[in-house]
Amino acid sequence: MSAAVQSAVLGATGYSGYELTKRLLAHPSVKQPALFRVNPDPTQSPNLADWYPQLSGNGYGQLVMDAFSWDALKAKGTDVIFFCTPHEVSRELAIEAGDRGFRVVDLSGAWRLKEATNRAVYKFEDHDPAQAALLDQQAVYGSPELHKYAIEKAELVANPGCYATSIILALAAWTNDGLIDLEFGVICDSKSGVSGAGKAPSPTTHFVEVADSLSAYSVFGHRHTGEMLEQLGLEASQLQFTPHLLPIPRGILSTIYVRPKTGVTAEVLEYSLKEFAVGKPFVRVFAPGKLPQIKYSLHTNYCDIGFQLSPDGSRAVLVSCLDNLVKGAAGQAIQNMNLMFGFDEREGLQ
Amino acid sequence: MSAAVQSAVLGATGYSGYELTKRLLAHPSVKQPALFRVNPDPTQSPNLADWYPQLSGNGYGQLVMDAFSWDALKAKGTDVIFFCTPHEVSRELAIEAGDRGFRVVDLSGAWRLKEATNRAVYKFEDHDPAQAALLDQQAVYGSPELHKYAIEKAELVANPGCYATSIILALAAWTNDGLIDLEFGVICDSKSGVSGAGKAPSPTTHFVEVADSLSAYSVFGHRHTGEMLEQLGLEASQLQFTPHLLPIPRGILSTIYVRPKTGVTAEVLEYSLKEFAVGKPFVRVFAPGKLPQIKYSLHTNYCDIGFQLSPDGSRAVLVSCLDNLVKGAAGQAIQNMNLMFGFDEREGLQ
Amino acid sequence: MSAAVQSAVLGATGYSGYELTKRLLAHPSVKQPALFRVNPDPTQSPNLADWYPQLSGNGYGQLVMDAFSWDALKAKGTDVIFFCTPHEVSRELAIEAGDRGFRVVDLSGAWRLKEATNRAVYKFEDHDPAQAALLDQQAVYGSPELHKYAIEKAELVANPGCYATSIILALAAWTNDGLIDLEFGVICDSKSGVSGAGKAPSPTTHFVEVADSLSAYSVFGHRHTGEMLEQLGLEASQLQFTPHLLPIPRGILSTIYVRPKTGVTAEVLEYSLKEFAVGKPFVRVFAPGKLPQIKYSLHTNYCDIGFQLSPDGSRAVLVSCLDNLVKGAAGQAIQNMNLMFGFDEREGLQ
Amino acid sequence: MSAAVQSAVLGATGYSGYELTKRLLAHPSVKQPALFRVNPDPTQSPNLADWYPQLSGNGYGQLVMDAFSWDALKAKGTDVIFFCTPHEVSRELAIEAGDRGFRVVDLSGAWRLKEATNRAVYKFEDHDPAQAALLDQQAVYGSPELHKYAIEKAELVANPGCYATSIILALAAWTNDGLIDLEFGVICDSKSGVSGAGKAPSPTTHFVEVADSLSAYSVFGHRHTGEMLEQLGLEASQLQFTPHLLPIPRGILSTIYVRPKTGVTAEVLEYSLKEFAVGKPFVRVFAPGKLPQIKYSLHTNYCDIGFQLSPDGSRAVLVSCLDNLVKGAAGQAIQNMNLMFGFDEREGLQ
The missing domain is CATH 3.30.360.10 (Dihydrodipicolinate Reductase; domain 2)
Structure with missing residues (x-):
């Protein structure tokens, strides 16, 4: 059993990202998640409650999304990053996340496929193809019903479609x-x-x-x-x-x-x-x-x-x-996190 | 080319019956349809515009549904009857309609099937099984795209599901x-x-x-x-x-x-x-x-x-x-009527 | 009673423009409308049936939207133009339409208001404020129930909101x-x-x-x-x-x-x-x-x-x-056209 | 702070009753609610999960609705009854519930009104008008935002519309x-x-x-x-x-x-x-x-x-x-129960 885990969400404004954030906020064994935006549009509010007024008044205080940087991520004491980003972004950031020692649950399609013929449909343009190919094989397909034990130890979990x-x-x-x-x-x-x-x-x-x-x-x-x-x-x-x-x-x-x-x-x-x-x-x-x-x-x-x-x-x-948005995205992502950090699989999901 | 045809609708209050009635009212080659209810509930209005207020004010006057009887049907000078009735009712009335010389388009499932094995699912309880069996074979499956010429001459058209x-x-x-x-x-x-x-x-x-x-x-x-x-x-x-x-x-x-x-x-x-x-x-x-x-x-x-x-x-x-409700019911029924009476297949349907 | 009228629609791809075009195509007293796009995006199809596949197969042939120009409009023998354009565009084009002798039904908010205080909300930027002010007063508010006789003679009808x-x-x-x-x-x-x-x-x-x-x-x-x-x-x-x-x-x-x-x-x-x-x-x-x-x-x-x-x-x-989209836009526009050209108010609307 | 409370739900099959039951099942300070049906239709399943399959598999076991009787209610050790019943039923049962010492939250309109002129619209037919009139005045209108302290002590809370x-x-x-x-x-x-x-x-x-x-x-x-x-x-x-x-x-x-x-x-x-x-x-x-x-x-x-x-x-x-169904019915009912039994107003509602 781990102590309280610090999570970070990249891309909380999309539907999956919001669903994930909402559930992380209510999760009994994790701290309030750190929220980040990658290349934020400066004309858009950094306050998540402006995007989803249903969040207001829940006692979480201001839910501000900071501009993403590795340093900011580290400063928050992040244990696990959830990528709720387009697959091109996940493809790029996941490699560095691994190098920097962050565990990752990626909700995009970037790391789900082992076979190059199957990946072809995404037309990935990797900066470092060799390293990407390595990570393609190391990433664990995040279906807890199929790969429970691999997920527990995984550095990079590819949350299923x-x-x-x-x-x-x-x-x-x-x-x-x-x-x-x-x-x-x-x-x-x-x-x-x-x-x-x-x-x-x-x-x-x-x-x-x-x-x-x-x-x-x-x-x-x-x-x-x-x-x-x-x-x-x-x-x-x-x-x-x-x-x-x-x-x-x-x-x-x-x-x-x-x-x-x-x-x-x-x-x-x-x-x-x-x-x-x-x-x-x-x-x-x-x-x-x-x-x-x-x-x-x-x-x-x-x-x-x-x-x-x-x-x-x-x-x-x-x-x-x-x-x-739940078992098909945010809920399964939390289920994966639960396994990665030794929590009961059901925590925060009932 | 026939002169104006007199149609009758049995069961205009259901969705198909209403759609049919609306389109018959606007059909350029048929008279205003006679409307009937089979075993009407006396607590319910006989005025179709009370069921569908969208009919009001179209200049058709009162659209009153009379209680069904063969004499009333004949008195209206009916050429063709549309059965928008449960299949049990259609099964019973169609035989007598034929005996009395009315042409019929039946929108229920009563007469669509030639094979007894296929009909079994309906659990028909025919009063005169021999006559029903005869009509099963005489009835024409009302798909104008498949059986145009048979429909033109048919006495009983079974409008498809x-x-x-x-x-x-x-x-x-x-x-x-x-x-x-x-x-x-x-x-x-x-x-x-x-x-x-x-x-x-x-x-x-x-x-x-x-x-x-x-x-x-x-x-x-x-x-x-x-x-x-x-x-x-x-x-x-x-x-x-x-x-x-x-x-x-x-x-x-x-x-x-x-x-x-x-x-x-x-x-x-x-x-x-x-x-x-x-x-x-x-x-x-x-x-x-x-x-x-x-x-x-x-x-x-x-x-x-x-x-x-x-x-x-x-x-x-x-x-x-x-x-x-149109090609799957009332529209196809009108298409069948058009063929039965020598109109252009598209009349009243564009 | 006029002979068949030639109409033109500017902006048929929006919801009102499509509804209008569909109804003009079926109108018994007008020719097939000429369709135009103002400053069309060249990457988008000029064929209206690519925007609304429900139009296919109705026997109208290709419904191509030409690039708008006054000459093209004249070449089509246009009697009446329907503006289904943003109000800024209507505000600009209506003045020249009048100068060139075209009657206009404008579906935007450009010409509906007589009082400057009421117009202020639109923040119009007129090139020729004096001429615009004149047209503001000449335009007829196109509510056939209130201004029937004025509409009959109007050069510019402002179709109501x-x-x-x-x-x-x-x-x-x-x-x-x-x-x-x-x-x-x-x-x-x-x-x-x-x-x-x-x-x-x-x-x-x-x-x-x-x-x-x-x-x-x-x-x-x-x-x-x-x-x-x-x-x-x-x-x-x-x-x-x-x-x-x-x-x-x-x-x-x-x-x-x-x-x-x-x-x-x-x-x-x-x-x-x-x-x-x-x-x-x-x-x-x-x-x-x-x-x-x-x-x-x-x-x-x-x-x-x-x-x-x-x-x-x-x-x-x-x-x-x-x-x-009908009484609130395209239908009322046709009702106005009917009055402007001496047709029965209900033509093409039943 | 009370020990775990035993609640009973009369009429769990309606939308409010189901919403209430679901939330009582998850409430941290109450036992699994006892479920009852008043005059149950014997052809309908007594298992709530047959009505709402979404309840299955939550680890609550069989959620069986027993036939209502005062003895059965007592045998369950009921502290508070939620009436999710038609107002006629609530009107009748609430009096006896009080006599028997059960606290009640009534979700119907039976006991919300103090003024006879306002109650007239319900056309209540009370068996004992004097006792009903007494209870009309004793019942507390269950708006926690308006009557918090009265609710805390109330025997009969009339949950608002x-x-x-x-x-x-x-x-x-x-x-x-x-x-x-x-x-x-x-x-x-x-x-x-x-x-x-x-x-x-x-x-x-x-x-x-x-x-x-x-x-x-x-x-x-x-x-x-x-x-x-x-x-x-x-x-x-x-x-x-x-x-x-x-x-x-x-x-x-x-x-x-x-x-x-x-x-x-x-x-x-x-x-x-x-x-x-x-x-x-x-x-x-x-x-x-x-x-x-x-x-x-x-x-x-x-x-x-x-x-x-x-x-x-x-x-x-x-x-x-x-x-x-929540603040307008089941959620407010739980909020009332929380006040009646000394829980935090928010328990089971976040």
Whole structure:
């Protein structure tokens, strides 16, 4: 058990950064986080409560975001840095953070992928490619349900993507147990609320464009696909992932279609899921025939999973739900920090 | 070309019935429709404008719904009856309508299915099973894009289901042209607005239950599945259909996953779709790489279709959109009436 | 009755401009409108169907927006120009349009106000202040319900603001008839959908910021206040107008609180409203005790009005609703054009 | 400071009852609440997690609702009963609860009003009118900001209405300090999310009826009006309250229009609000010119208050926001319980 940990948040103004900060402020075992902005726009307020008035009056005092510098970070006594920054920024800063001895949880996509073919979609332009390649392999994929022990010792934890989390946690039990006939492929049809697209205004996040509608996007080649392939041990030809933009603020539901291998019954499939969930406090497996809905896991760190098997046993449909800003981002980041510093996995998340 | 047609609407108070009535009132070639209620609740207003105040002041005068009787129907000089009634009611009344010489467009699921195995899900309790069986075969599935000439002469048109329309129109070209490798199956993941669930209040349509959420339902065995199988010539094992309830009032988006046969290129797939759309004024095929969104077809009779092929050519994703109350119900019903009475297919629908 | 009129739309890509264009395309007495962009961004498509795919396939062919110039406008044989441009642009172009003999309907706030004190909020910077001042007085406030005959002959019609329309039409009868005790003031609490804020992305129109919330803004001094004062003949101290941003795409509801003069009964108030509505096809007065809701007038050109009087007769609450993009913008613009060119007021609006 | 308190919830399945139960489960100083249903429908599950699957897996075990009886209540060692029941039920049970020595927090409208004229709107049919009349006077209106010391000792706390809370807390400072010119009246225009209408399905809470719209209702004579009058010391003629139904699940925003007395400046008004908020941890007064929005207080127990004064000083507009299920119901109920049992007012509410 560690003494109180000092965390720092880089980029608290985005949706994930704000959700993270709010939860760090209420976390019983960490000090009030230090807040920093990287290359701040001087016309924008450094006071986080001006960005999120809901923070006012909680007794935290002024929540001022300082301009980021390594010295300022050190002066605060920082133990762990949360990068809530664009992946280009994370890519650059994480190397130096390691050199300076800071432990890091990176919420961007910068360090999640081991395979160069999967990283290609990000078009990283590394200043020191050799060092970056080294860190690519040292970084630990921050799925506590899959890599608990590695996370505990990790210097750099790559917090998983929101879509990836919803699909990896739903499928890991069955792929690990070899229950799926992969020849037929795995079809993942995901639907996400708009906060997944970030806080920057754009034509695609304008209220009028999103409301009363639904759209598919990145039908092939979404950046999170590589995470799913690597973590589930699938080949690209075996996995189809298509996201959709829902007219709701937050939440993801993934509908996953697979063919169980011959002889795999509903009982086997259920047993596999329940076994997987043992000791994983944020995985909720629903009773047979019951399926999760987005609203059940909103504002929580749960990933909810349910499935149904077709009457002839030839097809299974998995449904998983989570809150993209919690289990899909800030909550999972805190769960990772808890593991890194020896806290109970659930601290600050209930 | 017929003279002005007299139509009658049974059940104008539901969402489809209202949408139909509104469009019949504005149709240039039909008289003001006669409105009837079957077994009306005497505590409820017979004036349609009390149910839908948006109808007021359009110069149609009082839109009174009379109590249904065959004599009243005849007295109005009715040429065609639209059944916007529960399928049990349609199942019973359609037989007598035929005996009395009325042409019928039935918006329920009562007469859409030819195969007894597919009809089983409805659990029909026919008073005269032999006559019902006869009518099952005489009824014409009212998809103008598939059965135009049969509809023109039909006495009983079974207006297709909303989900079924979105999937049949998207897939018909490729299944007809034999472009899909059916061994891998066809996965249809559909999402619908709440009006598809009808106007009767229920826990599942309560605003608070639907808002900010998403849920899958009828993961296997939804009633519209049989229509898809029969119209596309697929076997049950080849088609997976799963609907979801969207927090929007209206509109359907279906995402459909297929494997093209070896050697079938994007050009072949596109050509097939475009050929299919020729002469079909309400099918819009999107340019390669562009996909429809729900908002594009709202309040129109279009079914919008687009697709993308994976870079390796092994998977195609079709997206189709329509307004469940228009092309998925009332608009398609009017399109059918137009064909039955020799009008231009587009009359009253633009 | 004029022969077919040639219209031109400047700025068809915004929400009002698109709504206008769509309705002009379907208008039975005008030719297909000429579309122009003022200082177009060359990186953006000139094809309107790329901005609004819902336009595709309607048989209008390519809807290309040309770069604006006076010569191009003349070459198209333009009779009337609709300015769907920022008010600064309208302020500049309208003067030259008049000099060149084009009739104009301006949808911006540039020419709506007669009083310099009311115009001050816009901070106009006129190149030729004298000519602008002249045009300020010549411009006709385009409320067909108030200024029908002036509109018929007008060269420049200033299409009213959306909020202003909802409040002016609700109050005009009672202020004209002197039924309100103005000493107590008139309180107007309005709520509008997000399209009223325009199509440009901004933090305040981001889906996540708007959804599940409500906010008041411009509590004092909103730009539309001046229109209300001038058209209703009120002094600033007598009118309070506060708008709110609703989490819906379109529609306005205004709740208006007044004190009737002593002795003014519900019957008098109702009679006044009904008298006002005579001959005004787009004003719907609801039966006593019934109130309009936003959904009743969506996608129509109606302004719906209802009221209730307190049991003691001391307070009346008026509720008015309209679609901000139709009666609050594009529909009213077409209504004005209809009057300017001798068409039936309702053409293209039903 | 009391030892752990045993609470009981009657009616945990409604929105307020569920919100309350969830918060009691997490409250650090109370035992797991006993759950009861009054006259339960035997076809409905007694397990609360079947009603709200989001409760699953939180480590609370089965949350079974027993059939209510006084003996069962006593057997659980109940110290305080929360009535989340219809007001008729609360009206009947509260009397016997007092006789049996249970302390009560009633979330219905049964016991909030002191004046018979105000109570008339509820049409109570008391079995023992004399005893009911006695309890009407003994019951304490459960606004901790107004009646803290009475609540501490109360046997029966009448938890305030949601609308009433939003208006009373916004106005109490200024009415107490005599800053408002009441001759001109106080106009309260409130807007509420749909959960305020309860969980029972009805035409007015159907998703399709609520979405994309807004409506005013109970324009005069809403049940919460009496609470406002009594708590603020106003006469009926001085207060106008009109609620509206917003297409969001939860949250209330009230816009309140008043005339300050001559000479009352913005500084005086602000000082009065800030003075009022001293020692009231759940009242947040916004900085001058800043106004609360519904999203700021969602899922919290705050009532947020801001105001602006017109440039000429003649009118002030107050805006207050709260979550109708938290500060407007369950959160305030817990705050009351905290006071009744000597806990910190904020326990279980942060």
